[in-house]
Amino acid sequence: MKDKKMIFEKPQKVLFRHCDPAGIIFYPRYFEMVNDLVEAFFAEALDWPFEELLRTGGVPTAEIRLRFAAPSRHGDRLTLMLEVTRLGRASMVLNFRASADTTGELRIEGASVLVHVDATGKPTAWPTPIRTRISTEMDKIS
Amino acid sequence: MKDKKMIFEKPQKVLFRHCDPAGIIFYPRYFEMVNDLVEAFFAEALDWPFEELLRTGGVPTAEIRLRFAAPSRHGDRLTLMLEVTRLGRASMVLNFRASADTTGELRIEGASVLVHVDATGKPTAWPTPIRTRISTEMDKIS
């Protein structure tokens, strides 16, 4: 059996705003990109946009790591990829990759752990429709 | 023998700019704080400010991870701590911690790997004065 995964992708052009005096992405901007990617995943793949989700709870990031495999320059066109690699009762492990569109070169890879919390900040089981949607997608791919 | 370390600390008040709609630090802002801390470490502890260092090379972050142990709220006073835990020929491993000043509660812990590169981006040995300064500090503590 192969790994079960749910995959989500977005294009991202490297903008002036992302770059540092060396002309490459300043790494905290990658974490902003990854946060935008997770927000788009919840809105577009799970139909559960953050602006709705935040009314009753949240999905704080418990930990995150990124490895910067090669520099990305202003104007580069990247594809950002997110995979759900593990779905816990109230948590989710996400893997991230970004590659350059022209060469396929890997630019970043990493992972994070998200936790679903209620309005008081207590870890809370994922709603059934969300769990079902992710599980179904993960089964499709396996 | 205890671990050999070189330690550097800075206070950081949690500002409006750092916080998200949940009223806590938005995690990409922690990476900006950590980057400021590394920049202050090079300027103040190593006497090798980034604006000087960048004329002949750089110290890109190869990888970084942070774990968000507890949320930090607007107005909290934190102490950010950096330790050099390993000094390679052209690399350096840094550990990070942030704690709340009033309670001592741990807010983040993590680590990064920095690489010293020349103007072409090739890994290059740390300059002798920098290596000596860090080694001396690490020996003092051990």
Place this chain on the structure above:
Amino acid sequence: MKDKKMIFEKPQKVLFRHCDPAGIIFYPRYFEMVNDLVEAFFAEALDWPFEELLRTGGVPTAEIRLRFAAPSRHGDRLTLMLEVTRLGRASMVLNFRASADTTGELRIEGASVLVHVDATGKPTAWPTPIRTRISTEMDKIS
């Protein structure tokens, strides 16, 4: 004769990353949005992307102002609009507006002055193809 203008628009959803503890856009993020809009205008409307333009010069912002007519909340869908309202020898006046898609409510309006500079930072006439393209568009609308 009506005002001569060249108009450029982009949709922008208000993301988690843009918002402050009050749940509305933190105003420095509006300036990032406006900068992205200008970058997209040069790339898409003028076929002169910043990553190319920056090889021989730049278009620094000499001054900018924004008025925040009404708050924008997380999840709001905005349309950002840029108009070239004056084209000087080496400068350009841009007007900005953002409105909510659902209600049409004005959220921001403002203006900036850009200056075209060469590699030494000296103001330099716009290249002829750029001047022609903008003038043609401005004439069409008038």
Place this chain on the structure above:
Amino acid sequence: MKDKKMIFEKPQKVLFRHCDPAGIIFYPRYFEMVNDLVEAFFAEALDWPFEELLRTGGVPTAEIRLRFAAPSRHGDRLTLMLEVTRLGRASMVLNFRASADTTGELRIEGASVLVHVDATGKPTAWPTPIRTRISTEMDKIS
């Protein structure tokens, strides 16, 4: 009679994080600096820190403009200055300046309008102790 003003100053080193591929401050970062300056003014000069003020209302910026008189480079040491130039019933006009410490060269000048609002977002008179403190300072200088 001279202008009545209340003045507040802070030093600010230009950090790596503030700079763009041209090696100078990316202008949205100036707006972040100015916001930090206003936050420090409320905390240190008015003894009314934002984290306290936000429990019962807010001080949204209604409009802001900055003129970038000369570029600021990574490593430059600036002094940021804020002046209260007008105190309305529920509003305040602030002027801003930043100058280079070594040369005194003006880098930015501008102004903003802040409005004091209650928890519902409605403009509300400044609390008496705040009004008194600002008025007293303004009289001292005039």
